[in-house]
Amino acid sequence: DTGVSQDPRHKITKRGQNVTFRCDPISEHNRLYWYRQTLGQGPEFLTYFQNEAQLEKSRLLSDRFSAERPKGSFSTLEIQRTEQGDSAMYLCASSFEGVNEQFFGPGTRLTVL
Amino acid sequence: DAKTTQPPSMDCAEGRAANLPCNHSTISGNEYVYWYRQIHSQGPQYIIHGLKNNETNEMASLIITEDRKSSTLILPHATLRDTAVYYCIVRAQTGANNLFFGTGTRLTVIP
Numbered sequence: 001d002t003g004v005s006q007d008p009r010h011k012i013t014k015r016g017q018n019v020t021f022r023c024d025p026i027s028e029h030n031r032l033y034w035y036r037q038t039l040g041q042g043p044e045f046l047t048y049f050q051n052e053a054q055l056e057k058s059r060l061l062s063d064r065f066s067a068e069r070p071k072g073s074f075s076t077l078e079i080q081r082t083e084q085g086d087s088a089m090y091l092c093a094s095s096f097e098g099v100n101e102q103f104f105g106p107g108t109r110l111t112v113l
Numbered sequence: 114d115a116k117t118t119q120p121p122s123m124d125c126a127e128g129r130a131a132n133l134p135c136n137h138s139t140i141s142g143n144e145y146v147y148w149y150r151q152i153h154s155q156g157p158q159y160i161i162h163g164l165k166n167n168e169t170n171e172m173a174s175l176i177i178t179e180d181r182k183s184s185t186l187i188l189p190h191a192t193l194r195d196t197a198v199y200y201c202i203v204r205a206q207t208g209a210n211n212l213f214f215g216t217g218t219r220l221t222v223i224p
Contacts, residue, residue: 004156033211042200042214043157056211091156100147102212104156 002026004105006092012111013082020078021108025094032075033102034067035091036060043091049075050097082112117201122219125195131188133218135201138182143205146177147212148186150197157200157214160186191222 005024013019025032030051035043046065048056051072061067064082069075079086089109093102118136125131137146147162161168161175163184168175174187188195200217 035211040216042151042198042216043212045211045213048211058211093156100145100162101159102157104158106154107156 004092004094004103006090006105006108008108009106010109010111012113014113015082015084017082018078018080019082019110020076021090021092021110023075023077023092023094023105025074025092026103027073029094029096029103030072031095031097032069033093033095034075034077035093037089037091037107038087046077079110082110084112086110087112117203117215119199119201119215119218121216122221124221124223125188125191127193127222127224128190131186131191131195131220131222133186133188133199133201133220134183135186136183137201137203140181140203141205144203145205146175146181146184147202147204148173148175149200149202149212149214150195151200151217152194152197160199191220193222193224196220196222 007022032049034046037043045058046061047067049069052069064080067077089107091107093104095102145162145164148160149157151157160172163175177184198217198219200214
């Protein structure tokens with residue numbers, strides 16, 4: 001399967017713990033996006049990379065959140081000191097510059113107890 | 114990006130055409146209309162996009178009114194697998210790279 005993959009698919013953690021999610025985009029895509037989706041809502045944009053550069057960050061991305069894409073391929077999203085309000089589906093998408101369509105992965109569902 | 118308005122839910126009989134409306138009255142001249150859908154427990158999936166002409170692909174047709182203030186996504190022969198939340202998004206080709214999804218329309222295809 002050459003689509004966008006995300007790992008893990010599910011994560012349950014206790015409040016205050018740190019978690020890290022990984023996204024592997026489609027190999028030739030140079031743009032990578034992170035979104036968050038809570039129950040009953042559409043996905044909300046968090047941040048965007050072009051190659052290894054993080055070019056845009058939403059105000060939703062508090063200082064407890066950090067995203068990296070060190071070699072311009074896979075990306076990680078870390079949440080420090082998790083809170084119950086962080087419980088959501090975290091979606092990753094990728095695209096090729098100049099192409100309209102974003103391809104989404106299956107998401108990582110985070111539950112903070 | 115311009116705001117869109119969609120009905121929260123719709124039903125459609127299997128085999129019939131599903132017509133999903135979207136209002137985007139504040140759309141500007143350089144903004145495209147995109148449609149994505151999200152099947153339960155999956156990531157969103159791109160369907161189609163257009164600027165001002167009607168568009169058709171293997172999944173759907175997109176009809177944009179002449180004044181571009183509204184559009185309709187048409188699934189010509191809905192199947193049970195088309196049950197999903199459908200998002201209408203207005204976005205410029207340049208500038209912001211994120212997609213603003215809103216809450217979409219939950220389409221239920223009924224056997």
